[in-house]
Amino acid sequence: MSQTFTIDGRVIPFAEGxxxxxxxxxxxxxxxxxxHHPDFKPHGSCKLCTVKVNGRHAASCTMRAMAGMAVExxxxxxxxxxxxLTQMLFVEGNHFCPSCEVSGNCQLQATAYHLGMMSPHYDHxxxxxxxxxxxxxxxxxxxxxxxxxxxxxxxxxxxxxxxFALSGRGINTHLIVNARSGQLADTxxxxxxxxxxxxxxxxxxxxxxxxxxxxxxxxxxxxPIGEMVEATGESLP
Ligand code: FES
Numbered sequence: 001m002s003q004t005f006t007i008d009g010r011v012i013p014f015a016e017g018x019x020x021x022x023x024x025x026x027x028x029x030x031x032x033x034x035x036h037h038p039d040f041k042p043h044g045s046c047k048l049c050t051v052k053v054n055g056r057h058a059a060s061c062t063m064r065a066m067a068g069m070a071v072e073x074x075x076x077x078x079x080x081x082x083x084x085l086t087q088m089l090f091v092e093g094n095h096f097c098p099s100c101e102v103s104g105n106c107q108l109q110a111t112a113y114h115l116g117m118m119s120p121h122y123d124h125x126x127x128x129x130x131x132x133x134x135x136x137x138x139x140x141x142x143x144x145x146x147x148x149x150x151x152x153x154x155x156x157x158x159x160x161x162x163x164f165a166l167s168g169r170g171i172n173t174h175l176i177v178n179a180r181s182g183q184l185a186d187t188x189x190x191x192x193x194x195x196x197x198x199x200x201x202x203x204x205x206x207x208x209x210x211x212x213x214x215x216x217x218x219x220x221x222x223x224p225i226g227e228m229v230e231a232t233g234e235s236l237p
Contacts, residue, residue, distance in 0.1 A: 003067040007051075008074050012065075020060035020071055021049055030229040031073055032082050032111050034089075034200060035148040036061040040157065043149055046089075048082055048111065083115040091122045092171075094129070094143035095201075101210050102202030104218025108146055109201075110225035132177065134185035137207055144202040145175045151204060155195035163189045175203070 002013040007020075007029055014023035019042060024031050035046040044062040051060045052072040060073070072078060089095075089108060097103050132140040147166060152175075155163040163184075167176045179186035189195070196204060215221070 005069040007071045014065040023065045030226045087121045090120045091124045104221040107200035110220035114226045134183040139205045150198040151195045154198045158194040163187045
């Protein structure tokens, strides 16, 4: 017989070794997340998936489910904290959704809608980040990076290439390309790479594919992010 714990009072079964986020997703409960991807080991960096476990904050993507634990997730307090984190991500980079090719497919934008974010609230940093258009097939717009490290992990762990890395510390952390020139064209990055497919925002863009799907018909235009997991019972990419 499977063991259970509760999320917001609802009884959730889990298998040994499953995280809270995995068990919640399997049960059709959406917990906001950005650095988690079902194909990769949990990273625990964005903290969007934070819940309260027996009254204490924990990242649900890294914390293993345990029998009898009482998890709070969809509460005003926790969603307020998630909203503040999302607002910080918006002001730390340059996210101009109306002109972004990924609008409607962007997990950050969809999460902001899900959390009822009405404004950035904090002062914008307006960082000066150059776009890398050196590669024949891809463009990198670092202005939209949320440091989820999915491209770093995909390139290192799946593609075996180490094309990307996070450099710097604290507020100065930023995504870099591992080439002496710092340019994507000077790497062996290719369209077949897993790293070319995992960006949850609009950093890694395929050239000559802009707006192939019209605004209004995109992933999160058709269904809000919070409803997708409930429809599929699977964690979002
Ligand atoms: Fe858990 Fe990012 S999804 S910390």
